[in-house]
Amino acid sequence: MWENEKSSKKNNDESLNYILNNKKPSKSTISKFKNENELLISEFFYFTVKKGQELNLISNKVIEIDGTFLKVNAGINNRAS
Numbered sequence: 001m002w003e004n005e006k007s008s009k010k011n012n013d014e015s016l017n018y019i020l021n022n023k024k025p026s027k028s029t030i031s032k033f034k035n036e037n038e039l040l041i042s043e044f045f046y047f048t049v050k051k052g053q054e055l056n057l058i059s060n061k062v063i064e065i066d067g068t069f070l071k072v073n074a075g076i077n078n079r080a081s
Contacts, residue, residue: 025033034041052058 049058053060
């Protein structure tokens, strides 16, 4: 990570900590929010894509979000020869 990216991430983390009063939401809180606001999240995503298209920031070819979680086993003894 570049030095300015580290600085930017630190500033964002500090801002988020201030907003959240140094509290981190649990997985169940995030899941509950997602389930209760699914339509709003979907409509906001649609709005964001349309606005990006209007401003010629993105094309309308393929838009995907991948939330795949991968479990890896990258120990030193598992390296391929």
